Amino acid sequence: MAVIALLTDFGTQDIYVGVMKGVIWSICPDAKIADLTHEIPPQDVTAGALALWGAFKFFPKGTVFCAVVDPGVGTSRRAIAIQTREHFFVGPDNGLLCWAISESEVVSCVELLNRDYFLPTISRTFHGRDIFAPVSAHIARGIPLEEFGPELRIDELVKLPPLRAEINDQVIRAEVVIIDRFGNAITNLRAENFVKWEKELGQRGWVATIGDLTFNSLSSSYAEVPVGEPLLLFNSYGLLEVAVNRGNAAEQMRIRKGDILEIRVKGSDGG
């Protein structure tokens, strides 16, 4: 009955993902397999980490997340598995798992070294098939984490910079971390952090700017502005995004990943 959720940068034009499913079902025939996405830009660990963070909380207790965005495959980078109170995470130790883990209570973390749970032959280019898929399937079968290798401390793991905008009294600097299929430009500013900041402003308002665009307020749905007009809203991830009602904000407003959205207290310098 276990769910195994796959997240990779393998795309779907090759057989890599299909082969991982064959391996999983060879070991754990009852597993339900969900494709989170396989369209993470090749080798973009940050995009993978964001996707995993945005998705994991919606999966049933016991779900095994098998995440493979792995530019260091075949090098000495560690392969790891982490058990939290609700879920399991399997993947390379390169930061891919860190944002999801940071919001969970970690129960156990191990380095994957026990070859009994790998495929018999380990390639140096496709650990998704040879290590991560079989280990995920064995976890779904109920094998306890300590079987897979020695315990690691969480603070030994590779980490990405926190998923959080730069915030001070006068200004928030939020970075566009991903452009989604609809062209929405999603930043690293979290709703809870903005709410707190705005509260402290009291009566003073704020102005948000990105490129030539200026906003003085948030929308709460796309359709709140006329068709074709830009808006600013906290999206379903709980992150601030720039969108265009029935349009493509990234294309129309020329916003790119890495661009900065600045929110300044009204009347402050440069606002």
Place this chain on the structure above:
Amino acid sequence: MAVIALLTDFGTQDIYVGVMKGVIWSICPDAKIADLTHEIPPQDVTAGALALWGAFKFFPKGTVFCAVVDPGVGTSRRAIAIQTREHFFVGPDNGLLCWAISESEVVSCVELLNRDYFLPTISRTFHGRDIFAPVSAHIARGIPLEEFGPELRIDELVKLPPLRAEINDQVIRAEVVIIDRFGNAITNLRAENFVKWEKELGQRGWVATIGDLTFNSLSSSYAEVPVGEPLLLFNSYGLLEVAVNRGNAAEQMRIRKGDILEIRVKGSDGG
């Protein structure tokens, strides 16, 4: 054992579809989930309605279709669920479900208002996750439709123009409603309507034109004409399409969605 079939415009590069599966399996762990397609052009309700119409009859009795092409998300557009003799349909009330419904015997139709069956927090941008996925999962668990909200009459629902070409004695005007992956240009002319029309012609023949192309007969398979040559056939949807044997009709013949294919009785004006 229930099947839940997903149809969206979410694409597969983001986690939106994966998250819907997590929500579904959290509520109904036994559901089988089929991806009908997630590549409906963003916000193209007509393309979504056509896809649902073409697919639904091939699914087992009891299948729940969870369809989300929803440009009005967060506005006052209704969310609905419909039970027919064979299937269930869940989605926004914007015409997306209407063509599938029009060929089924409707048993019940409700507006989704009972928040007990939604996720605890409802965003204003992602009702696929917060409303349509959980409701579909609860239906798959066997919750009766009346639990979800007040009954609606079918004639209260938003409808698209019928999926049907304009037909009179002298001429059929069929519109290209979708270009598929192979470049086949699929029109809204149904086989049964054409057969009836052609029968009434008696000995007189017909000429079909679209752009610079002219056809005097139908093919019954792609390979009936030489490689690279265009043809006209009733496809697996039962709709007339323009194709090229082992080629891409839309690209090679510059046919676009919305173009008109005219079929005239031979010898009639402009034929």
Place this chain on the structure above:
Amino acid sequence: MAVIALLTDFGTQDIYVGVMKGVIWSICPDAKIADLTHEIPPQDVTAGALALWGAFKFFPKGTVFCAVVDPGVGTSRRAIAIQTREHFFVGPDNGLLCWAISESEVVSCVELLNRDYFLPTISRTFHGRDIFAPVSAHIARGIPLEEFGPELRIDELVKLPPLRAEINDQVIRAEVVIIDRFGNAITNLRAENFVKWEKELGQRGWVATIGDLTFNSLSSSYAEVPVGEPLLLFNSYGLLEVAVNRGNAAEQMRIRKGDILEIRVKGSDGG
């Protein structure tokens, strides 16, 4: 509990694949369905055969492979099903299945002619839905192969040229047979054949060339060379490929499908 693995050139923007799943679950509600890939280039039987060959060995015993890359649909090309010691293969008789079959012990092979196991109406354009999906589902239900039609001899089937590089004493000519999502250029040279050839060289070395690139050695992982540098390795298929560490070899080195990589004994003519 049976797994049905789908391999097609149908893409995922249309409903063709979703409809096949509806048909399968209507006949065999317990089947687990894996998408091997649906992004085989339209009508490219060779690419489909390679994908099936690379994937099939990783699937559980009893898996039914339903493979549809079928430019001859609606013509007199045969539809076939093959049982090997481990698996079942269903598809058109156009070479698509031949490389997977060539490495398996064939138990039975039949032509699909018994319409009792097809959908009631057979289109001439979509045998994936009307023949191959329902037959695969009936096989997954346990219907014996002889029920589907008359026995065929393996040597009666359509075959592709063997998946093997040209090898003689002095030189290996390996052809690029596929470019994958990462831009890796995968050739038809198998690891086992190269190892044997290299052994016979004794102390003499070799030089590999493709376009302007020259290699004197193999790498065993992508990260063995500096970022942006090209390398030569035997990949997870067991086939020789040209790759670029964290880059796209096909784009950066202008390698295309059909290009030849030549490996010559050092000091031999043209080496």
